[in-house]
Amino acid sequence: MKKLIVTLVLLAAALLVCNYLRTAEPSSMSAKRQPVLNHSDPVSKAPKIEEALAHASELKEQAVELDSPETAEPTPIRQPDYLPPIAQREAKTSGYQYQGDLDDHQAYLQFQHQQQADVKQAYIVAAKVKVEQLKELLARGEREGISEEQRQFARGKIAAIEKMSAELKEQLKAQAIAQ
Template identity: 45%
Template sequence: MNKKAIYIITGVACLGFLAINLTAERKREITPIRAADDLTPVTPATQIKSAPTPIAISPNMNAKATIDSHTSLINTEASQQLPPITTPSYLPVIAKNPISASQFQGDLTDHQAYLDFHKQQQTQLEQRFVIAAQQKITNLESLLEKGRQKGLPQQQLQVAIDKITALNDMQAKLKSKDTN
């Protein structure tokens, strides 16, 4: 058989299948689930694991007494298992924090004014780095000394030494740049 014959047979089969399905009566309909009082509630999986043994229903018990005894058992176990609801100790801020950095207030067409503003921001950033680097260097030096006292390998100590050296170099470079 050639490709043309296969396409024709497939097309006719699809049309036949479609015609049968469109003309046939719908026998199955989805019926909505109705709420009923006699349905038993679904218990969560945490309660199923530690569910009490079933209560035997005696013939002289009425339905209300059986339901009350069953729900009281479930309620007491649920209150023992679940922690009390308390307010969280930390509530994250919903709104975004306002931008604390100063923004350019001048004319955007004045290129030189914008460059001066950018240079001022860069200088402030470098000054903050110099201050923060000094604190970090002090912290790293104390950790390095503790590492030496505890007998850490030289390879781990060298990492701290390299960081201290890099921070000192950058701090010196920024200080000399600031003085010029």
């Protein structure tokens, strides 16, 4: 990073010098003594070139100071508020993998039905919690003055979750009666 900054500063200084040399007025020296390509007096430009180089070296020093770790105040190391567990939790695969005989079609169908019932039951439980959260947020939004469109949208979401939960309860009841 330091090398990049230093390189950019030196490049900028070189461009300043080149620009200065191009825009300088030609000297009044005779053409006999000067080569054809040189249209200016290098002696009169010397102080200005030195100024440009001094400015470039100042910029370089400032860039080094900014990037220097010595000038920056060290941030104290502190304990984070939360550390996630490093060890992996064991997955509960015993209930989600069929352990029986694959030739027993009826047993496998029963296993699939039980999986579907577990998913439906999990949705019903999660829906209760989510509906309560959404109702609290809706009440807060009404207090803080959200638009009627946003309130209708939230009410629609709550109604859809409750409707799906009711449908799944009915399906579970029908499935229990069928067995």
